[in-house]
Amino acid sequence: MGLKDFFKNRQLKKAAKQQIEMPSIELKSIPSDETLCTLWTKCQSCNQLLYTSELKKELSVCKHCDHHSRLTAMERIEQLVDYGTFIEIDYDVLPTDPLTFSDLKPYKDRLQHAEKSSSAKEAIVTGIGSIDNQPVAIGSMEFQYIGGSMGSVVGEKITRLIEKAIKKRLPLILISSSGGARMHEGILSLMQMAKTSSALKELHDAGLLYISLLTEPTFGGVTASFAMLGDILVAEPKARIGFAGRRVIEETIRQKLPKDFQTAEYLLLNGQIDMVVHRKELKKVFSDLVRLHTQNDKKFFFNDELVLNVKDTPLLAKV
Amino acid sequence: MGLKDFFKNRQLKKAAKQQIEMPSIELKSIPSDETLCTLWTKCQSCNQLLYTSELKKELSVCKHCDHHSRLTAMERIEQLVDYGTFIEIDYDVLPTDPLTFSDLKPYKDRLQHAEKSSSAKEAIVTGIGSIDNQPVAIGSMEFQYIGGSMGSVVGEKITRLIEKAIKKRLPLILISSSGGARMHEGILSLMQMAKTSSALKELHDAGLLYISLLTEPTFGGVTASFAMLGDILVAEPKARIGFAGRRVIEETIRQKLPKDFQTAEYLLLNGQIDMVVHRKELKKVFSDLVRLHTQNDKKFFFNDELVLNVKDTPLLAKV
Amino acid sequence: MKANIVPLDFEKPLNTLSKQINELEQKSSLVNGNKKLLIDLKTEYEKAKADIYKNLSPFDRVKIARHPQRPYAVDYINHISPSFYELHGDRTGKDDNAIIGGLIEIDGQTIMVVATQKGRNIKENQKRNFGMPSPEGYRKALRLFQHAEKFNMPIITLIDTPGAYPGLEAEAHNQSQAIALNLRELAGLTVPVISIVYGEGGSGGALAIGVANRILMLENSVYSVISPEGCAAILWRTREKASEAAKALKITAKDLYELGIADEVIPEPVGGAHYNIEETCKNVLSSIKKHLDVLNKLNGEELRKDRQEKFRKIGEYIQG
């Protein structure tokens, strides 16, 4: 057994402790070599060294300073949905280069590089899963992939997820982490704001719940479209959320901004979000919110066919 | 011919010049003796002496300083609706004393005194008329009657007017001038805010136009209910409009308020009203607004039976 | 007299008697005369108590309604629901803490609660602005009403406010419109709305979250078009006549019940809700359940009509 396998096993065991009745099958998102070989992680906030495995167990929250470090799209989903219930959809919707865009580097190359460095195929993962046995449609953004920027693929996958939620009458959860619209697809990226918001109009009129989770960082065209349209808006502590970036604003108004400007706490104080929730409370809060928003609806029923109807199952999941 | 008759005639002639094809019948609101005997009126704003008759011709706007002086409820209506088309409704809904209220003076006595001093039977006149041949439901408040305060009668008459507007599919115009809810009817007065607003919900959902004209002064429970619920909010120049009175606010916040605070112009600047309109432009503006809001509606048609259907015709009007 | 309850002026006689009784009881042995005195004092106490609480003037009720130890919205919320997810903000720049709102549960049904909230001390009252909402507070309330409508949740509003805040910014941000819009939109909802006045029902500022299918009032709460002091200042030309104004205005729960505005008077423990918060909350909860049971049987259109008709009927006038 090599070092890699050792860590894989170790992580599995740790995970097993967290998850009740977690069957001993392989973790769906296999940690990269780099991750596995890194025994220690330095906290980005307080610089303390932390056991990587322990940090993961703590949902990547620093035990010294409570810093919520960045998660991959899949880690987010794993932390929120019941183990083994997530079924990714539209994993095969992939980016292209509609404008043959090139700056200092061709967009095509950037896409390739992004895929390599993030181990993700685009800046969002979408699918169906359950939270405490309540099925939800869930999308999670991948900041490592070109800053979680929204181009055609992100817009398309979110729109399809919303359409699926409407069709299956499922609550929707979107987890944002993004610098905004993706410049390299020009106007097509901008229009994804309208596309996703238009789909959300249908979801809204269908009376379905949409919880939007805003995580560090969420900006620009993502904030100014689907991320701010949740029935309930939840943010992680200290996440920075806004429309324009801090530097742009400072250049425009030529004054220093308050230190807490655009933090989750600032947004709460300014009436923009419903709650700031610690990562360790997130699953319970989401579970409660889904229950509270569905139990009154006599028309609501658990759709047993739900999982079976999902055509596109990319991973071997416990169904 | 006595002095009184002389003036009556004179006024009629003046009025005749203003109104095209005005038939030589008696003016509907007969000026009181006092008015008739007052050749001159002193402008409340610039103190200039003005011919009363000339002032009336100028719609009671001072030619020196443009001060819009207070009008009676009927004068308002006469200035806005086509001559001879106004038919008052619910003129026989009269105040009572539900709480047997008495402060330094019994409410009953106040009511009697109010009727005498204002020549009005309550703080509002409601009815149907037309503006440039477009039928409208119109209500006009009488500030001289206990400060235009809203008690049961004002609430009831407005509610019935709204109900009539819904039934006949007529645009609604309400002209406010009020110190707020009438204390002497206690909680019943307060509840008129809910009653009128509830009726306006039905009007709103019926897709009908409601223009609210705010005149000097409009405060308290009137502003905080029907007066602020217009699709279009129009105010006369310099009219003071607000929720709390200036003195109450100054006592609460312990600082001086800006001079233009709560004026029509201040409200416009603060995004609270659509327009400030000079009294001389009001009829044209209202006429245009009614036309602009009804011409697209294919379901809209001029209801010929409209006037005939109104059961309660208090005055001999040109029908 | 319960210890650590701040006595009101009309309770002073009780307080004196209670002290005397306590002193006598402290003594280890009593001579016969003292035993007799103790019994007399206790009788006198009970008689005084009965006299006082049965003959409370309207203004006495105002004082109880404003008692600094009276239970507030959060107390009721914590007692009647196993959980409370507070929802914040108007989404456009402010989270007004004079109005709170969020999700509670009663018998497995999710309910949106919206309430005015006072503070118990200076610091809290700075945050809560003495329970006087700003326009943004009413807009937060409206957002939550619409949320409830979307998700088919009954609405319970808990009311205790001196009134909407009369401030410069409140006027600049259109306090009138915020209140007016709530009146109109509440009238149109298709979910059950129950309002409970648990302290001061301060005029338009209270009504803005009070256009309900059922208006319930705690026994010692008041609801008025204007504060007794404000009314006295205008009509009697002195705030000193507040007691007279309170009487003339007919503002007690009993008055409103008789006028057909309040649908039920929820009993309070002797002396007022602050003498027994648990009991008060129990009474409130059972009253909520009773009315909710009835309203839950109506469909959306019936609920809207029921609410609109309630207010349509209010007002007294003569015709002819």
Place this chain on the structure above:
Amino acid sequence: MKANIVPLDFEKPLNTLSKQINELEQKSSLVNGNKKLLIDLKTEYEKAKADIYKNLSPFDRVKIARHPQRPYAVDYINHISPSFYELHGDRTGKDDNAIIGGLIEIDGQTIMVVATQKGRNIKENQKRNFGMPSPEGYRKALRLFQHAEKFNMPIITLIDTPGAYPGLEAEAHNQSQAIALNLRELAGLTVPVISIVYGEGGSGGALAIGVANRILMLENSVYSVISPEGCAAILWRTREKASEAAKALKITAKDLYELGIADEVIPEPVGGAHYNIEETCKNVLSSIKKHLDVLNKLNGEELRKDRQEKFRKIGEYIQG
């Protein structure tokens, strides 16, 4: 070259020629050589003109789109409608002058116009904030959209903005939410919506009033996810590369038409709209009428669906 039109840098050659021609023409009598020169100059001028305007780079178009004498919303409004009743305010505290809106008439049909509006001088631009709306401006727009929906009025939006204002107060008042909500609510309207980009279509700030059944663009207008300068600063690490960014971003009317975003390119007079405002407005009006005629024939549900489908289709990706 028209007098009193501020020439753009790429127009400088024309300006020089035009001056020379004028000078020659001023002379009362011309020697033969001069006559020849005049004819040559005029030929050269026409050739240069054709060259310049036929080979405008995307960034040249940006310059025309931002020309200080380019017609603005009020100019179009005054030319296409006999009257304009401007409606003001968001009802909650502000009337943002970077966005104007109100009622106009075209062929006896009442239309709600909503537009961004720049100023022509420093004072005007203070008032109009250089055409950069605040959240309150977008909320005013939303109010007017809902007004139009209620009264069955088609909506025309006129767009020319560098973008939504990036300021402290704008963030505090939730610029993001204001834009997002407009995107969602515009998508749901059941009246015709036509958007005309007449200058700069500045990202989300433009889109917030641009979710339309038809997007029309003036020939020299641009519409982009980010300003060329902003894009260059990030991707090329210098604002100097704005011209390259403008090209790469595909932001001209022609680009957007080819990408299937713009439904029509409205022609401008040679040199740009500011060379002949009447003609431009005439082109705009006839284009509006053409599209309105088609949309007026659809019912509410069809209009909503038509609009949603337009945006549903946008985006390029591969699947498999």
